[in-house]
Amino acid sequence: MPDWRGLVRQRLSGPGLDAAERDEVHAELAAHLEESYEGFCKEGLPEREAVHRTFEQVGGWEDLRRKISAAKRRELPVKKRVQQLWIPGFLTLVLSMTFLAMLQELGFRPRIVWSGTSPIFFYVLWLASLPFFGAMGAYFSARAGASRASALLASIFPVPALTAAFLLMFPIGMIIERVTGNHVDFSFVATVLLKDGISCLLVPGAALFVGGVLADILFGRRPWSQDAAIG
Amino acid sequence: MIGSGIKRGTAELAVLSVLQDGPLHGYELARRIEQQTNGALRFTLAALYPMLYRMEQQRWIRGTWETSANGRRRRCYRLTPAGKKKLAPLQREWAELFRALQQLTKVAHA
Numbered sequence: 001m002p003d004w005r006g007l008v009r010q011r012l013s014g015p016g017l018d019a020a021e022r023d024e025v026h027a028e029l030a031a032h033l034e035e036s037y038e039g040f041c042k043e044g045l046p047e048r049e050a051v052h053r054t055f056e057q058v059g060g061w062e063d064l065r066r067k068i069s070a071a072k073r074r075e076l077p078v079k080k081r082v083q084q085l086w087i088p089g090f091l092t093l094v095l096s097m098t099f100l101a102m103l104q105e106l107g108f109r110p111r112i113v114w115s116g117t118s119p120i121f122f123y124v125l126w127l128a129s130l131p132f133f134g135a136m137g138a139y140f141s142a143r144a145g146a147s148r149a150s151a152l153l154a155s156i157f158p159v160p161a162l163t164a165a166f167l168l169m170f171p172i173g174m175i176i177e178r179v180t181g182n183h184v185d186f187s188f189v190a191t192v193l194l195k196d197g198i199s200c201l202l203v204p205g206a207a208l209f210v211g212g213v214l215a216d217i218l219f220g221r222r223p224w225s226q227d228a229a230i231g
Numbered sequence: 232m233i234g235s236g237i238k239r240g241t242a243e244l245a246v247l248s249v250l251q252d253g254p255l256h257g258y259e260l261a262r263r264i265e266q267q268t269n270g271a272l273r274f275t276l277a278a279l280y281p282m283l284y285r286m287e288q289q290r291w292i293r294g295t296w297e298t299s300a301n302g303r304r305r306r307c308y309r310l311t312p313a314g315k316k317k318l319a320p321l322q323r324e325w326a327e328l329f330r331a332l333q334q335l336t337k338v339a340h341a
Contacts, residue, residue: 028257028306029276035258059275067281071288 001037002051004030011061012068018084020145021072029064033057084146089157092137092208096158099133100126113199120195127207134211139219148216155212159205166193166201242282243291244325245272247310247318250292254309257283283308291317 008030017025033054040050058064103126110121134155141154170193245264249255255263260283261274286292291314297307310318 024306025280027304029280031256031303031305032258032261032276032280039258039262057275059277064275064277064280067277068284071281071284 001034004033004037008033012065017069017072018145018147018150019142025068025072080145083144084141084150085154085157088137088140088144088146088151088154089161091140092133092155093158093161095136096126096130096133096204096208099129120199122199122203127204130204130207131211131214134208135215135218136211137208138212138215142215142219151216152209152212155215156205156208158208159201162201166197241272241325242274242278243286244318244321246282246286247291247314247321250308250310250314251318254307256297256305256307258305260308286314290314 005026008026012022012026012029036057037050037054040053041047045053100123103123108123108125110123113120113122137157138151138155141151142148146154245268246260249260249263249267257279261279265273283292283294287294287308290311292308293311294306294308296304298304
């Protein structure tokens with residue numbers, strides 16, 4: 001008898017479903033095919049014919065994959081989105097920023113890479129810790145059944161959050177400076193933003209991403225949600 | 232054989248009607264519909280499961296994993312109260328449509 005589960009997994013591989021849904025859908029479709037095949041065998045069909053007739057019931061693997069993805073994506077429940085992205089993402093953001101504040105409180109000094117009017121500085125210990133926080137975000141996201149893309153997004157969640165804060169700060173700061181009558185050179189502000197962007201967003205983002213990728217390599221292929229899905 | 236457009240419209244009604252008699256897993260559901268319609272409604276997996284998942288999202292049906300007597304795990308679908316509520320007007324609408332079509336064909340043949 002063919003390995004229906006393996007066959008379904010192989011034919012329906014590709015993006016579209018998160019890990020929990022994928023396992024559940026594969027198990028269900030494999031069970032259907034298995035019963036169908038056994039039904040044909042009981043009718044007296046030779047094995048080859050039974051397999052052929054069972055395959056006919058699929059109606060096209062690509063069509064099946066596409067339609068299931070569309071049906072499942074149509075309404076991603078809010079609860080699921082919260083569990084797969086927002087909670088792990090915020091956890092990554094809060095813990096990484098708390099750790100940075102703690103380092104500053106303990107008197108750790110940043111390493112200045114570029115000296116001048118607006119230096120670029122890095123908290124090396126903090127940067128070294130970020131892959132861990134990124135991995136943690138990706139791990140919790142994957143555990144909640146998120147797709148690889150969602151898990152990686154959860155791992156680098158502090159970057160878009162801080163970018164949004166940066167982008168908000170820029171016009172607000174300009175308005176305040178104008179109201180208070182201070183003249184601020186735009187090119188100076190842009191330089192500061194660029195350098196802060198590198199030290200606070202780009203490099204930390206890369207460190208978080210490395211952690212997310214490592215978590216995906218180490219844990220991403222395990223069926224985290226197997227119990228929840230089939231239980 | 233009924234055309235695909237009509238089939239799409241009747242598919243939900245067929246699933247809800249069959250589940251009215253009790254919970255069924257996907258294979259059994261498809262088989263029951265095929266038997267009860269003398270083969271006029273036949274579902275491929277690509278037609279059946281996306282529809283079941285959509286109906287589940289709409290909370291008309293609910294799927295749960297169950298273990299059968301032979302130890303096999305199957306996802307069984309049952310009608311929810313919302314599904315029962317949906318079924319009654321659907322049945323009425325389709326009955327009206329078929330009556331109207333019958334009238335029309337009678338007139339056409341007269």
